[in-house]
Amino acid sequence: MSQERKNAITLKGTSLTLLGKELKSGDRAPDAVVVGNDLSERKLSEYGGRIRLLASVPSLDTPVCSTETRRFNEEATKLGDQVVVLTISMDLPFAQQRWCGAEGIDKVVTLSDYRRQEFGRNYGVWIKELSLLARAVFVVDAQDVIRYVEIVNETATEPNYEAALEAIKKLTSNGI
Numbered sequence: 001m002s003q004e005r006k007n008a009i010t011l012k013g014t015s016l017t018l019l020g021k022e023l024k025s026g027d028r029a030p031d032a033v034v035v036g037n038d039l040s041e042r043k044l045s046e047y048g049g050r051i052r053l054l055a056s057v058p059s060l061d062t063p064v065c066s067t068e069t070r071r072f073n074e075e076a077t078k079l080g081d082q083v084v085v086l087t088i089s090m091d092l093p094f095a096q097q098r099w100c101g102a103e104g105i106d107k108v109v110t111l112s113d114y115r116r117q118e119f120g121r122n123y124g125v126w127i128k129e130l131s132l133l134a135r136a137v138f139v140v141d142a143q144d145v146i147r148y149v150e151i152v153n154e155t156a157t158e159p160n161y162e163a164a165l166e167a168i169k170k171l172t173s174n175g176i
Helices: 063-079 093-103 118-122 161-173
Strands: 004-011 014-019 033-035 041-043 051-056 083-089 108-112 136-140 146-151
Touching (some): 051 063, 051 161, 063 093
Antiparallel strands (some): 004 014, 033 108, 136 146
């Protein structure tokens, strides 16, 4: 049975429950099987050996998620090849692909957790009441250690972009 964290976040003031263990900086990044835009199963470990920014969002088709993903796409152009930005949602891969094409998203890799909900459970961001992912940002170093975590308290607000990008800059400047 999945660990439940009641009142962990809110959506427009309504309290919601997150399923899964709460991850912290210093924890080993769990692996998870997700689905690519071509419907192939992908493991997060396939992106190992690089610094990863994992952004989970409820749905790309909402204003805040759209804004967040466009911002991370813009920032990804400045981060270099040793960093990969992954945005994970419960949106179907077809919807993710359509949205990326319409928005010109070409640096962020979108992945779907619709099939197994493994990312949501393993990273503790699956919203029980909605079967969606909470808005969260994880920065994982090249050795699979989580170096930054933000579970956004109010789902309808954007994450702290500067803090996440600063965590990446620390890793790239240290050669990690």
